[in-house]
Amino acid sequence: MTIHATECVMRMHDDHHDLEEYQGSIPRWCSGCGDNAILAAMQKLCRNEKLRPEKTVFVSGIGCSSRFPHYMKTYGFHGIHGRALPVAEGIKLTRPDLHVFVNTGDGDCCSIGAAHWIHAVRYNMNMTLMLHDNHVYGLTKKQASPTSPKGLRSNTTPRGAYLDPLNPLTITLGVQNVSFVAQAVDWIPEVVYDILEKAFHHKGFSFVRIIQRCPEFLPDMFDAWLHDPLRTLMLTHEKGLHLSPGLTKVYKNQKEHDPLNIDRARELASITDPIPVGILYHNPEVPRYEETRLSPHLRTPEYIQAGLESELDKFTVWPDEGPAARAAA
């Protein structure tokens, strides 16, 4: 197939987008909130990947994280608490041509939406999930979340959180059909970007947990990690994260990890201090639900009618001897 030069130029023009073209309304997150780092990385990714804004959908649930779609100038679906994933799945199954991203928080994903999270891993539909994990409920003003550390004093746990936190990484890595699991921290934006880029290019369900600060309710939560780069474990690999020379110098605690090694990935995922950062698991071979389910047929009215008539035939009582006899006559 050949295309005209003018069309070529027009397409290039269409495909070029400036950063502003992805910037929606002005974020209303607190200054210093980790969500801002994720937003900046994502806007940059959209621009660099030349995603057409009309072909891109950000889906979210409820919580601070879930305001994210409002700040993108793409299509967005800001739904109800915990249910971003099934909405996103419905979109993707109907429209595989759309780029689908999900923004969710530790309460939205790991508490009220936990069932959907587990099953989303199993469906392995092509989309990128960003788990904005700040270990606390922010929008409802400081309650313990499933990832809050034991002992955290919050408005619902004034004498300290009673339970050990759940680990989103080990859980995700334990689900059948897991295909991409990575972890980033908001205070290393370069890595947030690199990981989101890898996640976007993965054909399947990319689960990216981004540990982020909540300056309002847990201002000191990650101070120790911020001040001591050795408490961040950089997972590097030719098929995984590549560190820039600058980061290599600062984050000296590095480990080679092959993202295809799921057993090792599970071990690394269970380490909470130092915080592992990088691609824990990546298997591009896992089948995707939408591929399995999508109809190869064009749904023309003729096609639908043929399907319907053949079903009606099964239940029809003919006034004469039936279709065969009529055909013979």
Place this chain on the structure above:
Amino acid sequence: MNDTLTVNRLDHASSQLATASGGKPVITLAEHIVEIVSDSGEGAQRCGQSLGAIAAKMGNGVWTVEIIPAEIQPPPRSIAGASGNRVRLGSHRIDNGGDEADLVVAFNEQVLLGRVRAAELKPGCIILLESMWREHQDSKIAETYVQTHDKLAADGYRVIEIPMERECRVLVSDPRRGKNMFVLGMLMSIYSLDMRLAREQIDYAFRKKADSIVKSNIALLEAGYQWAEANLDFKYRIPATRAKEPQIVVNGNTALALGVLASGMEICAMYPITPATSASHYLSDVFEKVGGIVHQAEDEIAACAFAIGASYAGKCALTITSGPGFSLKQEALGLAVMTEVPLVVVNVQRGGPSTGQPTKAEQGDLLSACFGSHGDAPKVVMAASSIEDCFYSIITARRIAETFNMVVVVLSDSGLATSQQPFPRPRFNEAWLAPPIDQSALPTGAKPYDWDPATGIARRFVPGQPNGMHTLTGLAHDRLSHVAYDADANEEGLRYRSLKLAAVQKTLKPPPVFGAPEGDLLVIGWGSTKGAIEEAVARHQGEGRRVSSMHLRFLQPMPPGIKEVMQRFRKVMTIESNWCDRPEDPIIDETNRRYSAVAMMLRARYLVDVDCWSEVKGQSIKPGTIYRVLHAKLQEKD
């Protein structure tokens, strides 16, 4: 009271006697109700469905009702375990399961007792009873059998003992499987039905099985036929007129699923729940034939959210559920209302609240369908009133959902779900289908909620449309879909979402009145009770009483003209299968009585003193019962 019910039935005065070739007199009947009951798994349901299908093919009016035990495998020979089918056959159109049965085939005396105690049998009716239990090696069983037999005989039933299993053993090694075909053969003889059609029916029913199985079932069928010819002293004929147009014979859930195929919808997201599942089973089997997908989600909420996502990005999608699932979906339904994403929700109602009666019929979800979800969440609510209506309601629902960007709830119930009735084969119409997904560029500056001031309708933006980028949100929002921080914006959204219901109402026609346009009593119903109500009303009309009825297919919005009709009757009442307080209870009075759902809505909307009567016994209300209720209402002093 029962004597009034026999007008069109086994009424010996009016029946014509003829003599069959075998010398037996053949009694001509206008209609008959037969029940076949067995332990679960003995095939009585297949027998009944086959009988219904054959009679329909001959041109009889048919309505079949499944008799379903609550458990998958209830203990054998138990009163609560009766499984089977009721088949009402007529020489005219049949619109409901009718009153008490005229003839019962029972595989054991315990399941039969279940039907006797449920008052499903006509006094003195014919009972064809498997006799093997009389000689059962367990003397207790034999004793129970004899006692029950003698008691029923003493009570005036005509009990005919038949050695079904012994007769079948001549042909097959395991007579427990296959006895149902022997019974089908007997019924073919009893009702003078065409054996060629029965053989075809068996060929079809066992088409996925080996040839030898088809052959042995046909042999059993023939044996049953011959046995009845030789041993029974009665034979009936229900004159049939073959329809001029092709008819299809399906149950309500299959009709719903066929409606989904015909509507052009492409995605159905569901979670298994009784009694909605059979619609999803059938749809799962065939939806791909039209390019559709059934997605079994991880839970009810996910199914609803999935359908909303699919609808948002493409053609209108649907979710199918029953009571408890409908409750779980309520928050998500509010989201669809708020964001104005079109959605079709099918609720095949069952008994409630809570787990209630999963396999039984009830109309208890009307108010939650109309008013469910927190805040003001206007939705369109329709109710299918017949098997045929199950098919067309889905097509209508899809069109309304997509025209008005609304949630449309289609209510059915387990009475319709499992009942079968022939109706004219639908002629495909391309206008039924959803239009292609709009991917055209929107004008620059177009607003995603540019509500029309008169109708509240706004053009829906679909992802992929250039210039339409916006974030749809469950938060109160303005025309730009920006979060509404000012007070007026919230009210504006509420106004337009509500106006859309009024706009839908403007497209509706007044519901037709069954009978004279004025009179002493107007009966209003909705949903599956239509056939029974109209039968009871017709009986009164035939006896010269001034009774009419009106059946509502749209419950929200209500169509125009209802008040005018009500005002032309001296009394108005509803017949429903949802709870209303009984006026005879001592502490119930005008100030605290809870009315049935539609009665309450009619009273609130039209300020008319609408009375109600309801029965919530888990089964479809019988026309005879309604007849008596109307009779009493007519005699009540104003």
